[in-house]
Amino acid sequence: MRLHKLQKILEEKNLKCAIISNTASIFYLTGYDYISTDIGNFVALVYCDGVPTLIVPLLELYRAEEKIKDIDVVAYSTTFTGDKIIKGNLKDAIFSYVHQNKIGLDIQNTSSTFYNYFNKYEIVDLSKDLSLLRAIKEPEELELIKKAGEITSASMKIAQDKLTNSEVSEKQLAGIIDMTMRSEGAEDYAFPSIVAFGENSAFPHHVPTDKIIKDGQNAVIDIGARYNNYCFDSTRTFIKGNNLEIKKIYEIVLEAQIEAIDRARDGVKAAEVDLAARNIIEKSGYGKYFIHSTGHGVGIEVHEYPPVSPTSDAELKENMVITVEPGIYLKNKFGVRIEDTIIITKKKPIVLETTFKYL
CATH class of the missing domain: 3.90.230.10 (Creatinase/methionine aminopeptidase superfamily)
Known part of the structure; x- marks a missing residue:
């Protein structure tokens, strides 16, 4: 995993919290690859106060847990409840982990619907930082x-x-x-x-x-x-x-x-x-x-x-x-x-x- 690289970006920008919804960046940072034919944001990586949490749809919970072992994985569902399942949609799940007023977002790779989730927050754009991070290959x-x-x-x-x-x-x-x-x-x-x-x-x-x-x-x-x-x-x-x-x-x-x-x-x-x-x-x-x-x-x-x-x-x-x-x-x-x-x-x-x- 490359979460230490995200942590460095947050330190440089004096941020304690970032929410990443771009599936390519999530894969780069965690190793989890979300595959969907639908258009929109259905997964999110919440990284707040140095703690990463991957939020996925319920049908992806088992696969996500199998793919990544070192960070917490939780699911959201409007129908089912249970261990590691948050009742509600993706927005509800994200907000249960965000306790800061200032957050980092990858704005260029975020849908307008997802961006509007955070209209009450001070937003810092991480787009260029994440793009450059991924551009230089290991x-x-x-x-x-x-x-x-x-x-x-x-x-x-x-x-x-x-x-x-x-x-x-x-x-x-x-x-x-x-x-x-x-x-x-x-x-x-x-x-x-x-x-x-x-x-x-x-x-x-x-x-x-x-x-x-x-x-x-x-x-x-x-x-x-x-x-x-x-x-x-x-x-x-x-x-x-x-x-x-x-x-x-x-x-x-x-x-x-x-x-x-x-x-x-x-x-x-x-x-x-x-x-x-x-x-x-x-x-x-x-x-x-x-x-x-x-x-x-x-x-x-x-x-x-x-x-x-x-x-x-x-x-x-x-x-x-x-x-x-x-x-x-x-x-x-x-x-x-x-x-x-x-x-x-x-x-x-x-x-x-x-x-x-x-x-």
Whole structure:
């Protein structure tokens, strides 16, 4: 557990109490991973006067107790009562443990409903502190991300083989990729796999369809495995047959990506990495077709701190893990994106490649 890191933040801010509701931060601090398809706040970590308490729905009580042994776990229920069960909802349970007028909240990762629970309290925002805390990875975290990368690599190579040797639709290929991730040891994908052929590849977040790739078209495959709750993110652009225009755009994107990766190291502003990629694409005359940021942090969540964008104020630190993923998107024609996940060091970054990225 990493609760001592939260305690240090509270001491620096002269706080005695924090309530954390973001499930990724709760996992980072305690090792408990709450899995739900619902949207909202259903669990909370209350850390007051140096005492941590994890509050979960009743149906999660046994699993939470199994996952973490060193802190108190209680459940809430509007229906049932009993040992370690607080009658009421999450708000009622939290308030039974909070006896301070001033509290810390991770505001950026808190729903408005949850935030409004505390309108009578003086609130100190812990968002940036927790984001930076999670952004600098410990050695065991880096190993889990590398393992997620190995699983992603196996899936990407299968996808490349299917594109070369089979007639396959976007949906079918996405299904094969997801099955491969599971068979290689992932508990899930980090995000729904993106498989886009031809003109569909001009949509950065395309949802796979029944479209089958044709000769002369490209395929953009953006995938990532989740292994022991750590994510990976990789994109490759493949071409079936030959297309000189796609190759031209590919070389521009590849040059932009290499330039940005070379710029990324400890002490460099994330915005400078974005600018390095953006300058190459703009000089080639395609600046207006690079329509997203150059990258983002990766860890327990596939998108986390630091943002690698033109407006980012983040400074890269050793052992941060980020993506570098420039792209060019020509509507009704095609898109090209190349993405690697990299580990920041004091020198050149470590590139966690998933498959050969040259056409």
